Amino acid sequence: MSIAATREIRAKTSAEVAYLVTSLTKAEASPARLLALARAHWSFGNPLHWKRDVAMNEDRSRSRAGARPFASLRHFALAIIRTTGLSTPGVREAFAADTNPQPSTPVFE
Numbered sequence: 001m002s003i004a005a006t007r008e009i010r011a012k013t014s015a016e017v018a019y020l021v022t023s024l025t026k027a028e029a030s031p032a033r034l035l036a037l038a039r040a041h042w043s044f045g046n047p048l049h050w051k052r053d054v055a056m057n058e059d060r061s062r063s064r065a066g067a068r069p070f071a072s073l074r075h076f077a078l079a080i081i082r083t084t085g086l087s088t089p090g091v092r093e094a095f096a097a098d099t100n101p102q103p104s105t106p107v108f109e
Contacts, residue, residue: 001034
């Protein structure tokens with residue numbers, strides 16, 4: 001099975017084809033079931049990456065070697081932001097403005 005996707009970013013169109021392998025029999029592998037399985041597979045990782053990309057601009061990072069530790073640090077920073085009750089956009093704006101937002105709960109007790 002293959003899934004073709006196109007996207008347009010800044011007036012530039014790109015196409016991608018993903019080939020999927022399954023152990024399902026032909027009778028078990030209806031198009032609707034294969035689509036549901038493919039969407040379920042990609043829906044797990046995408047929200048995690050999307051959050052880091054939107055909050056931390058991760059896709060713009062140029063670090064390639066050793067990128068995994070940076071992703072872990074970004075994920076840790078988001079966890080701290082989430083536990084303090086602050087919003088990610090608020091923290092990002094405060095950091096850019098060099099101000100100190102006050103959390104609703106202590107970060108470390």
